Amino acid sequence: MQVDWTIYLTFLGVGLILLLPRDSKNLIRWVALLTGVAALLVALKDYFNYNDWVNAQISAHGALQDGFIQIVNVSWIPAINTNYHLAVDGISYPLIVLNGFVCVTGILFSWNIETRVKEFFAFFLTLIAGVYGVFMSMDLFLLFVFYELAIIPKYFVIAIWGSTRKEYGAMKLVLYSFVGSALVFIGILAVYFSAGGQTFDILELAKHPIARDVQVWVFPLIFVGFGVLAGMWPFHTWAPTGHVAAPTAASMLLAGVVMKLGSYGCFRAAMLLFPQGLEHWRWWIAWIAVIGIVYGAGVALVQKDFKFIIGYSSVSHMGFVLLGLATLNLIGMSGAILQMFSHGIVASLLFAVVGRMVYDRTHTRQLDELGGLAKVIPFACVTFVIGGAASMGMPGFSGFVAEYQILVGAFHMHPILALAAGLSIPLTVAYILNANDKVFMEQDQPAGGGGHGHDHQAGSGESHPALPPITPPERVAAIILMALLVIVGVYPSIMLNMIKANVQLFLRGAP
């Protein structure tokens, strides 16, 4: 297993970019892209090895004995018994691959950034490296270090290269994340000392019985702390403003992987370590998740800003992840993990359409000012329709596989939960179709927006032939993402096998 090289390669890329002269923009872009591709290839190669291994294990023993592949485990700071411990399992693996894809496509969609290219890609790759680290850390302290490492670059990426109210959005996002991580920090200290102050290792801590009353108050600290970043209602308000303010690649990263950091943390740190705390709080989580699902979809329906629609839709879809985790049955939890991957791709794709393909060309995101773009940039329209279909859970796309399983799992938990969450599906259909209609179809709207948009005569689809065509990097990136949606949608076992094997382990009480 060399999957840890994803972290090192990405950091290497950061170092290399810092050394390059700031004026050689193309060189910097290529270095960033090659770094991203190299890391992705490393991740993919080991992914398929792992998948084969899991399948072999299952056919040999019927189930996994131990889901973790250890990568490295060395003493780091003996004074607090923390280790540099990296390992992967079937739950973190899809997310590592997701991060690789979002990184590569994010770089492709950022090809048109012209200001301060060097700093942009340095911050971008630092964030990516932090995310890789979180998904591999098996030591709470190490996980926290990587987690924080992924927070700070977001501020700069949004505040420097963002748009609408960028400084406000950036600060809000970072402070929300940081308050969340403060809760996690308190929780980590509490669990460390409750377990005797001997280890930060998640797998070791999971074996250590922690008193029930401690579990009951520490579990919500860690769960909510990570949940903030997962867009958990009512702590989700950073997500729409942050997504809207962020430049395209950063929105993709935020919705695509950073929100998954939150839900992954909820699973890996909170749920694994505090079974009794989880038992005590799971109904709360489930209902809060359902509120988030319906609320996010409902609010998305009434937005006037294209990007806000996608932003609130992320809150709704992440609610599915939390709901699936709370079901505590095989089908629901497997759906939740798959939903993390699926939503990561869907959100990246949709934000790329909104931010890069539409906004960078028309300089407006107001639904009323857009229209008829299907004729001008048909590729964007196709991309949006495919992403939207996956988002609303159309069979044949990954979103269907994931959300269907979550709803079945929720139904097993309580039928009302599934029914309430299911309400969001017609809402999703409505807001996606509405956006599609307003942006790409209705021709009798002036396009171009902003100051010069009003100079055009209304009522002619030909009023914006001036829009530059979709560039090759955009096409490549969009095709990669769409292909993933279809591959996982048609052939889900490529991912679901390993997820299920590990969820089974979790449900049996093994770490």
Next chain:
Amino acid sequence: MMPVPVPYFEVLKGLGAEVILTLTAFIALTLDLASVRRADMTVRSRTIGTAAVVGLLASILPLWQQLGGPRTVLLGGTLAVDDLIIFFKLVIVALAVITVLISMDYDIGRHVGEYYAVLLFGAVGMMLLISAEELITIFVALELTSVSLYILTAFHKGELRSQEAAVKYFMFGAISSAFLLFGLSYVFGVTGTTGLRAIQDAVKHTGGLGMSPLLAAGLLFTIIGFGFKVAIVPFHLWAPDAYEGAPTPVTAYIATGSKVASFFILLKVLFIGFAGLQGSAYWGNFASGWTMLLAITAALSMILGNCAAIVQHNVKRLLAYSSIAHAGYIFIGLIAATRMGATSVLFYIIVYALTNLGAFGVVAALSSRAGGDEMQNFDGMAKRAPFLSLLMLIFVLSLAGIPPLGGFFGKFYLFASAVQKDAQHFGLLWLVVLGIVMSAVSLYYYLILLKHFYVIDASDPSPIITPTYLNVALGIVALAVVALGVYPKPILELLNTFSYSVVAGLVR
């Protein structure tokens, strides 16, 4: 009593570094008078600064030879030399070297020789303070340090705010000295001795605070006196003005060297001298003693320092309030009153000093070229001075406690030591929670500061060139800050071994 002959040779040998620094100070004075008085101001500053650096580096030699040797006491126990003390003297030397390097690039006025001489006298004071183990010596060393810093603060002779800062600093300092002396006299009155270790024994015999209200008064006044020196709320009022008004290299010196020495001696006084008087700061279970006093001041400092920093527009003032908040964090480690607590405090003051020194160094280098130290003077620095801006990013994020930088691990260890103290009932968790919540608040103003460096565009985009030696020096400081966060193991183990001599009295 027969007068004991003073073994002068032993004393000079034990204090070799201090002797070298004192001599260097005189050399700096005469060098300025004798040879370069008529030269250009930059040449003068660089020549004498170089001499000071050479002297400081030379003072490492005797320290290095003493390292690893047995613990020795000089002059009947007033001064001690052991590994921990030598280690911190080395830290002071390092801080002084960087301060001198920052000063060489800064306009410090006409009195160049005097400036470096006083700076070196300050270093001597700090080093004596670190080795002092007796109340009178502590007081004298503290005064030597403080008086040097008062003078340095006033070095911008033409500037009103420098004068105001110096007067304010001096007045507060004088009052705090009075408090301290008053408190120490009570301690002496009750225990009949001035040696820290003798006080420890005496306190244990008298039965602690309950038996002696006078001792309680002595403890209270001593803590107030030290509270002024380390700028803890409610004794912090001098700090923002002094930090803002003083020439920036001097601010760096006040914020780092003097803080390190003051915290070190406070740790020794509390952990050795008042070892029997901790009391308790557990939530809902307060008992009178110094941990309770410290807990209250720590809580106030973290709240007020962080909240007041939010509204600052001047970078130096902002860093002043931030350092008030940091004094609060450091107190959490003192309140733990364990070996882990001592190690965490020692580790944190090193990280804190390096980080602040770096931050003030960048501010000094850039503000003199950008026309001021208000926040907006630093707009767009990421383009004008990319390297120093990157360093500033590291320093400020370390202050905010972002991993993998030193500030994060230091803070983590401080907080961990407090939780560990009463791990069954989480007695000190309230302070830790407050500290963590306030760290989240602090991120806001640190990011505002970085926003000026990185986000806002400059009105004057001309690049700023800083001398290479300064870039290298500050770059090394930044590397140290990163290294202390990524791989704190060696220093931590060293400090943990050394700290035994300080905490021995706490173990009962």
